[in-house]
Every structure is written in structure tokens, then in C-alpha cells.
Amino acid sequence: MKKYFFKVLAQINKAILPSLSKRRVDLTKASKLQLALFGWRVYVTKNALD
Structure with missing residues (x-):
């Protein structure tokens, strides 16, 4: 259940939040x-992959 929640949350983040790597943010x-924002995306991705 937790893994499924984070996978859905990762998809929502990908659709809504801006990509910092595409903007070349140092x-x-x-x-x-x-x-x-970077920390949040890392946290969600880490939990979606576990």
C-alpha cells in the first residue's frame, strides 16, 4: 500500500512539479x-523504488 502510494505521488510530482535538471539549476x-523541491522529489522517488 505504501509503495503504491509513493508511485502515484511520483507520477503526480512528475506531471506538476518543474524539473530542476532541465532548467540546469546548479x-x-x-x-x-x-x-x-529537490529533497522532496528525492524522498518520493526513494520510497517509490523501495
């Missing part, structure tokens, strides 16, 4: 909001 110069 993580050393990223804003706090961009870092939070």
Missing part, C-alpha cells in the same frame, strides 16, 4: 525553495 547556487 545545486550549490539554488534557492531554499529549489533545495526543498
Whole structure:
């Protein structure tokens, strides 16, 4: 159930949230909001793959 939830959430994130790699955002110069977005996407992806 948890894995399914995160897979659906990952698909929603992919559709709605902007891709930082396509925008060529340098993580050393990223804003706090961009870092939070990056962390959120990593967290969701990690849990969707487990």
C-alpha cells in the first residue's frame, strides 16, 4: 500500500512539479525553495523504488 502510494505521488510530482535538471539549476547556487523541491522529489522517488 505504501509503495503504491509513493508511485502515484511520483507520477503526480512528475506531471506538476518543474524539473530542476532541465532548467540546469546548479545545486550549490539554488534557492531554499529549489533545495526543498529537490529533497522532496528525492524522498518520493526513494520510497517509490523501495
